[in-house]
Amino acid sequence: MTAPAAWHALFGGALIGAGAAALLLLNGRIAGVSGILGRVATADLGEHGWRIAFLAGLIAPALLLGTGTTELHPGYLWAAISGLLVGFGTRLGGGCTSGHGVCGIANLSGRSLVATLVFMATAILTVLVVRHGAAA
Amino acid sequence: MKALTAFLAGAIFGAGLLLSGMTNPANVLGFLDLFGAWRPQLALVMAAAIAVAAPAFLLIRRRQRDLRGEPVELPRRSGVDSRLLAGAAIFGVGWGLSGICPGPGVVLLASGKPLVIVFVAALLAGSWAASAAASASVESAAPGCAVD
Numbered sequence: 001m002t003a004p005a006a007w008h009a010l011f012g013g014a015l016i017g018a019g020a021a022a023l024l025l026l027n028g029r030i031a032g033v034s035g036i037l038g039r040v041a042t043a044d045l046g047e048h049g050w051r052i053a054f055l056a057g058l059i060a061p062a063l064l065l066g067t068g069t070t071e072l073h074p075g076y077l078w079a080a081i082s083g084l085l086v087g088f089g090t091r092l093g094g095g096c097t098s099g100h101g102v103c104g105i106a107n108l109s110g111r112s113l114v115a116t117l118v119f120m121a122t123a124i125l126t127v128l129v130v131r132h133g134a135a136a
Numbered sequence: 137m138k139a140l141t142a143f144l145a146g147a148i149f150g151a152g153l154l155l156s157g158m159t160n161p162a163n164v165l166g167f168l169d170l171f172g173a174w175r176p177q178l179a180l181v182m183a184a185a186i187a188v189a190a191p192a193f194l195l196i197r198r199r200q201r202d203l204r205g206e207p208v209e210l211p212r213r214s215g216v217d218s219r220l221l222a223g224a225a226i227f228g229v230g231w232g233l234s235g236i237c238p239g240p241g242v243v244l245l246a247s248g249k250p251l252v253i254v255f256v257a258a259l260l261a262g263s264w265a266a267s268a269a270a271s272a273s274v275e276s277a278a279p280g281c282a283v284d
Binding site: 001005006008009010011012013014015016017018019020021022023024025026027028029030031033034037038041042049050051052053054055056057058059060061062063065066067068069070071072073074075076078079080081082083084085086087088089090091092093094096097098100101102103104105106107108109110111114115116118119120121122123124125126127128130131132 | 138139140141142143144145146147148149150151152153154155156157158159160161162165168169170171172175176177178180181182183184185186187188189190191192193195196197201202203204206207208210211212213214215216219220221222223224225226227228229230231232233234235236237238239241242243244245246247249250251252254255256257258259260261262263264265266267270
């Protein structure tokens with residue numbers, strides 16, 4: 001990791017935390033992106049507006065500035081399977097990297113810490129198998 | 137007003153994801169690949185984000201109201217159940233396949249790349265399937281939601 005990459009990670013992370021803090025302080029809501037995205041179509045009307053506004057804000061900087069370097073794994077089937085598992089798992093487990101990993105841990109939630117350790121572990125194992133073929 | 141503050145919060149969050157490099161799946165997979173050329177950025181991102189967000193959570197927990205004076209109930213469910221464990225495990229496998237979690241997935245929609253659109257559409261389908269399965273299976277089972 002180069003020094004600029006480390007500073008970008010720290011400042012970027014601080015902004016992520018600031019965005020989560022702003023949503024909590026000003027809207028009284030938790031910035032869990034899987035929950036906001038997964039419920040955007042099914043939400044009761046009172047909860048609809050802020051979810052759509054948050055998602056619009058989330059994508060706005062990338063629309064203005066571009067997404068920079070993005071090295072995506074090729075293959076539509078691969079993307080579809082990954083998305084299905086991410087959507088199913090985050091809904092079942094009640095959170096993702098933002099909801100459990102950032103907000104939950106910042107909220108000193110033991111459940112969120114456990115969830116984060118579990119999804120980190122299975123993600124690491126998945127990458128191990130995919131990249132190094134270390135099948136069982 | 138609510139929509140404006142939510143938009144601003146999302147924009148700060150989204151700018152952070154971009155700046156941090158976490159919208160590039162190669163950086164995420166590089167962190168998860170402990171046995172390759174390890175990229176530690178994700179740990180710095182999470183540590184900084186948690187450090188900045190934690191005081192806000194502490195304040196709101198004490199006040200039980202947000203800065204507008206509206207009551208806020210922070211999730212305080214204790215105990216780990218099978219849904220939490222299974223859900224987190226399944227999410228991790230999906231995340232490990234692509235290196236994309238929901239936040240960066242939304243940000244990457246801005247690229248207009250069909251691969252990202254397929255990913256997010258599948259994410260929504262998976263989320264819908266899980267909620268349908270949950271409401272079909274047991275009664276209330278309030279979705280163990282850190283995100284609610």
